[in-house]
Amino acid sequence: MEEFGTKALRSWDIPAGVQRSAVLVLISAALFFNIKMPVRQLFAGKPVKPAASLFLEGATPLRTLLTHGPIGYITDLPPATTADDDVKLLRYALAPATVVKGAGAPIVVGRFTTLTAARKFLDEESFELVRTGGSSFFVFNKR
Amino acid sequence: VHSLLSIPLLLMPLAASVYFMFRRLGRAGPYSLLALSLGTGLGIGLASLLYFASLIAGLSTAQMPIVDGGAAIALLFLSRRDQLPGPCINGRARPAAFRLLPFCFYLCLAGSLLSSVYFWQQSPDGGSDARDIWNLRSRALYFSLPEWRAAIVFDAADPGTHPDYPPLVPLFIARCWRWLGSATTVVPASVALLYLLATCGVLLATLWILRSRLQGYLAVLILLSPGIVIESASQYMDVPIGFYALSAVSLLCLSELYSKPRELVILAGVFAGMAACTKNEGLLLLLSIGAARGLALLTAGDRRGKSELVWFGAGLAPAILFLGYFKSILAPPNDLVAGSSTSQMLSRLTTWPRYGTVANAFAQRFWSFGFWWVSPFLALAVYIVLTRGAGKRAPRSAVITSGGAYLLTLVGYFFVYILTPQDLNWHLKWSLSRLFLQLWPLFLLLLFMLARTPEEISADRSAPSSGLALL
Numbered sequence: 262m263e264e265f266g267t268k269a270l271r272s273w274d275i276p277a278g279v280q281r282s283a284v285l286v287l288i289s290a291a292l293f294f295n296i297k298m299p300v301r302q303l304f305a306g307k308p309v310k311p312a313a314s315l316f317l318e319g320a321t322p323l324r325t326l327l328t329h330g331p332i333g334y335i336t337d338l339p340p341a342t343t344a345d346d347d348v349k350l351l352r353y354a355l356a357p358a359t360v361v362k363g364a365g366a367p368i369v370v371g372r373f374t375t376l377t378a379a380r381k382f383l384d385e386e387s388f389e390l391v392r393t394g395g396s397s398f399f400v401f402n403k404r
Numbered sequence: 405v406h407s408l409l410s411i412p413l414l415l416m417p418l419a420a421s422v423y424f425m426f427r428r429l430g431r432a433g434p435y436s437l438l439a440l441s442l443g444t445g446l447g448i449g450l451a452s453l454l455y456f457a458s459l460i461a462g463l464s465t466a467q468m469p470i471v472d473g474g475a476a477i478a479l480l481f482l483s484r485r486d487q488l489p490g491p492c493i494n495g496r497a498r499p500a501a502f503r504l505l506p507f508c509f510y511l512c513l514a515g516s517l518l519s520s521v522y523f524w525q526q527s528p529d530g531g532s533d534a535r536d537i538w539n540l541r542s543r544a545l546y547f548s549l550p551e552w553r554a555a556i557v558f559d560a561a562d563p564g565t566h567p568d569y570p571p572l573v574p575l576f577i578a579r580c581w582r583w584l585g586s587a588t589t590v591v592p593a594s595v596a597l598l599y600l601l602a603t604c605g606v607l608l609a610t611l612w613i614l615r616s617r618l619q620g621y622l623a624v625l626i627l628l629s630p631g632i633v634i635e636s637a638s639q640y641m642d643v644p645i646g647f648y649a650l651s652a653v654s655l656l657c658l659s660e661l662y663s664k665p666r667e668l669v670i671l672a673g674v675f676a677g678m679a680a681c682t683k684n685e686g687l688l689l690l691l692s693i694g695a696a697r698g699l700a701l702l703t704a705g706d707r708r709g710k711s712e713l714v715w716f717g718a719g720l721a722p723a724i725l726f727l728g729y730f731k732s733i734l735a736p737p738n739d740l741v742a743g744s745s746t747s748q749m750l751s752r753l754t755t756w757p758r759y760g761t762v763a764n765a766f767a768q769r770f771w772s773f774g775f776w777w778v779s780p781f782l783a784l785a786v787y788i789v790l791t792r793g794a795g796k797r798a799p800r801s802a803v804i805t806s807g808g809a810y811l812l813t814l815v816g817y818f819f820v821y822i823l824t825p826q827d828l829n830w831h832l833k834w835s836l837s838r839l840f841l842q843l844w845p846l847f848l849l850l851l852f853m854l855a856r857t858p859e860e861i862s863a864d865r866s867a868p869s870s871g872l873a874l875l
Contacts, residue, residue: 275790277864281501283790284622284858290783291625292508294776298630299515299522308526317529324547353535357544357551357558 313350320354323370323394331359333366335382337373338397347372364388364401371399410583413469417454418447420476427483428667433493434612434620441605442655442671444598445647449678450475452575453722459552460729465582488668491661493613499862502618509621512628513604519630520597523637528589530596530639536564538641539592541571545578546587557735568735570727572681573644592639600636603647603845604628610654610849613661614798616857623852626784627845630775635841641683642838648679649689650845653809656697656716657802657853669712673719681723684738685842688816689809690720696808700801743825752823762821765832766814773840788855795860798853806850810843 302308310318332355334348344362351370352360360370364386373379379399383390388401422443429439454475458468529535544558554560556575557567573595580591604624611620636643655672659665676693679686694716701709736742744752752758774780797803817839824831 275792277861280791280793280856280861280864283787284502284861287783287787288502288505288508288622288625290776291629292512294774295512295625295628295630296515298633298775299518302519302522308522310526313532313535314527314529317535349532349536352559353529353540353543356540357548357555359559359561 313346316347316350317354319394319398320351320370323392323398323400324355324358326392326400327355327358327368330368331361331366333364333369334360334362335364335369335371337378337382367403369401369403371401372397373399410585413472414580414583416469416472416476417451418444420479421447421450424479424483428485428488430487430490434609434617435490435493437605438609438613438654441602441609442651442675444602445606445644445651445678446671446674448576448595448598449572449648449674449681451579452572452681453726455575455579456726456730488662488664490658491613498618499859501862502858505618505621505625505858509625512625516600516628516633517597519633520593520600520637523634524589524593527638528593530592530637534592534639537566537569538574539577539639540565541574542577542581542592543587545571545574546581549582553734556730560736563739566739568731568738569641569683570681570686570730570735572678572726573641593637596636596639596643599644599647600632603643603650606647606651606654607845607849610658611852613658614802614853615796616859618858619852619855622858623848626780627848629780631773631837632841632844634775635838640838642842645679645682645686645689646842646845648675648682648686649693649809649813649842650849652676652679652693653806653846653849656693656805657798657849660799660802665708665712666715669715670719673716674722675719676716677720677723681726685817685839687727688820689813689842690723692812692816693805693809695812696805699808700804703804704801706801740820740824740826744823748825749823752825758822758828761828762818762832765821765836766818769836769840773837784851788851791856791861793856793860793864795856803850803853806846806853810846810850813843813846 332351334344334351336344336347348360348362352358355370369388371379371382373382374397376393376399379390382388383401386401387404389404390399391402392400394400422440425439425443425446426436429435429442431439451472454471455468458471461471463471530539541556541558544555545552548555556571559565560567577592577595580595581587584591604627607627608620608624611623632643652672652675655668655675659668659672662668672693676686676690680690694713697716698709698713701712706712770781771779776783817836821828821832821836
């Protein structure tokens with residue numbers, strides 16, 4: 262069996278000490294850079310959940326109330342640009358339901374800052390509140 | 405109680421695969437680690453394929469253990485044959501200068517486990533792509549079983565969810581949830597961690613067999629950079645696909661050492677096929693590995709070349725069946741292909757500034773890869789230069805196979821970007837670093853097959869070194 266690169270060249274020499282040092286430097290660098298993150302996490306205490314995870318924790322229990330089919334999503338939470346992300350998260354929580362932005366579906370999940378804001382929406386639209394989920398999620402049915 | 409009773413059924417294909425690998429490869433030294441790691445990946449893939457077949461056949465939950473049991477019995481039957489006569493690994497001296505290397509390895513491994521748990525507590529459902537693509541598919545499959553054909557490509561209405569991606573891992577997760585009766589986030593997080601550990605195991609064991617034990621420890625120490633740990637904990641598919649590619653190439657490299665390599669080559673085909681069932685990029689990896697192996701056998705003038713490629717192709721059979729059904733019947737066309745006509749592709753191919761943009765992005769990613777202060781590619785290049793010297797090397801065909809697979813895949817990725825109908829800068833920004841990560845284990849296998857081992861360097865007591873090798 263032919264081995265790769267067994268031909269020795271003697272064009273220049275690298276001292277054995279330098280070679281051993283190179284290995285030790287590589288080991289030390291790898292250890293330093295790779296262990297830095299877990300050490301920080303170890304002393305950081307309980308991890309802080311990002312907004313997406315908190316959203317999912319609130320939205321996931323709603324799935325027991327929903328049947329398959331399109332589900333609308335409305336919110337009064339700023340900024341408006343997060344609405345696309347919210348729709349994706351809600352789709353994940355309620356899969357395989359299709360989630361669409363807006364109130365154009367028989368069932369609508371609303372995410373409002375307060376119950377008063379949700380009730381204000383009810384007054385303006387032809388929806389009835391059927392469930393409150395978590396602290397900011399509300400499920401509406403078309404009347 | 406239901407969950408506890410389900411666990412043995414859940415683990416049946418996994419346990420049978422691990423047992424099969426133990427029986428075939430043996431239990432001595434690195435072989436047990438290799439068997440455990442390969443068996444885990446094989447078991448997950450096998451369980452997914454069986455679940456997929458059960459769904460097609462319309463089997464109920466109660467009937468599925470019959471299929472799993474049949475596969476487990478088949479594996480046990482195959483395990484009864486004589487163990488493959490692998491090369492004997494002699495005990496190597498542990499040089500005093502590097503006696504802490506195994507300790508550093510275990511420390512890094514423990515750190516990676518700690519980080520994985522931390523990230524799971526922080527984001528139990530994984531990163532954004534896990535929620536938008538992979539775990540979304542698992543959840544759709546779990547919650548809408550009768551409509552599994554729609555669920556397996558959920559959400560087909562949104563191309564951003566990549567419904568054409570092959571669902572090997574989402575199928576396994578949905579299967580586990582089905583047995584457990586709950587869509588617990590522990591399952592996808594554990595699967596992600598298993599793939600990371602299995603990747604470490606295959607890299608360590610392969611280099612241990614081909615080169616030396618310390619060489620394996622050193623490679624895994626470099627592998628476990630924060631980048632791969634974060635990617636794994638995000639529950640993306642880049643670590644699993646990297647595992648399958650590494651396993652396929654490792655088996656082909658190891659087959660050089662066996663007098664009867666047929667079984668290892670077939671297994672390499674199985675693993676390459678599973679890479680293709682994990683993510684679309686796997687198809688390119690599969691072709692690159694096959695082409696690189698053909699090239700290696702051709703340059704070696706090996707007579708068994710043709711038959712070896714046939715064995716490799718035979719190993720691809722499960723993946724071809726799975727992908728054939730999924731891609732032709734269930735999945736919508738790929739967005740990169742469907743969005744372009746031949747003339748548009750030719751136009752992109754001859755738009756020369758695109759080459760500059762892609763080459764520049766490749767160079768930048770090489771420079772900024774990983775989470776080190778310097779590029780690990782640069783650090784390893786310096787390391788290779790500094791530690792050059794005479795010594796034993798891996799078999800030439802093994803080096804050509806792994807090097808060819810790595811380079812051909814990189815070239816393939818390059819041209820995928822040249823041809824992409826997406827906005828080029830956007831596409832490069834959001835995917836290139838992950839592609840590098842998929843190839844990271846393969847790159848380390850290649851590099852540490854070529855590099856001198858710590859044992860060899862330590863043996864060079866008399867300065868200056870005995871000579872330099874032409875790499």
